[in-house]
Amino acid sequence: MIITLIVACEVGFWVLLALGLAVRYLLKWRRTSVALLLCEPLLEVVLFVVTAIDLRGGAEPSWEHGLAALYIGFTVAYGHYMIRWLDGHAAHRLSGAPKPTGPPRYGRARARHEAKLWLRAVLGGAVALVLLQLAVWYVGDSGDVSSLRSFQWVALRTVGIYGLIALSYTIWPRKAPAGEPEQTAPRKESVRR
Template sequence: MNFVAWTIVACEIGFWVVILLGLLTRYIFNREKLGLFFLALTPVIDLILLIVTATDLYNGATATQVHAISAIYLGASIAFGKSMIRWADERFLYYVKKQGKRPVRKTGMDHARHSMKGSFQHLLAYIIGAAFLAVMIYFIDDPTRSEALFGTLKTWSFILGIDFVISISYFIWPRPAKVK
């Protein structure tokens, strides 16, 4: 694995570490501002990944799937970051602090709407990630060095389409409630 790939792994781990630190600081140590500081570090992690990827390509590296994955990671982190933090916050509050409402499994039209919201977040991640991919392709300005980026964009477009089809299917065949 190359340096960019390890950076992606480190950024993903770092993302969850700063969220955990933020939640622990906020709810266990009752230091709300410090907890917010840790949660606010998540965009810094994205910036680090962006700098590492751009530097690698600027120094003449041929774009690989790893470079493309960094664009996907950045798009997903920006589009889903806030909702992932909210998800972790709700579960931490309920399961660790024994406060708040128990997270409920969505069913029926609630699940369909939630799934469609996720598909639109995926679309936003796609737009952001595709913009990063397009910028990389533009600055590389060599089709042979950016071939992997084009291929990733095609595959991601297909996956995004599947995501919307699945979300639409939940409106036709809603998820039933579990029978106890």
């Protein structure tokens, strides 16, 4: 049941996002768009509540519960970033806003970009760790919590591997090809709404 709910939350995320952006840029209904996009966090709240009810109802803690915690953590960390990125592209395609600048590709600017993304992974991992620890306490001595503990290690390993990748951009920065200037950090351009 939890896996089905995780899939439903992911599908719901993309459906709400597509509806929110379509309403904003095709119908020009900004308030309705904001209302639709604000429903996104409700999906994670529903997943959290159903997972807690499932555990309280006597379900044996399993990898599905751990995956739910990881999903919630990383959605908290990357959800707004993804929505803002897609909003910029939708504004460009549907309402004539300037094309959004992509992430820097070379040098220290790319290393800073990767470090910021890694900090998001740290946030996502921290949220997942807290949720998993709360689940361990919630289940208490009445159940086997080894799968929840193993997912805490999964969260830590994921953040660690991402950190090594981000660090590699600092230690071995990519050089711009000859004749192409090294990029600086992208400017944040306001999107016309």
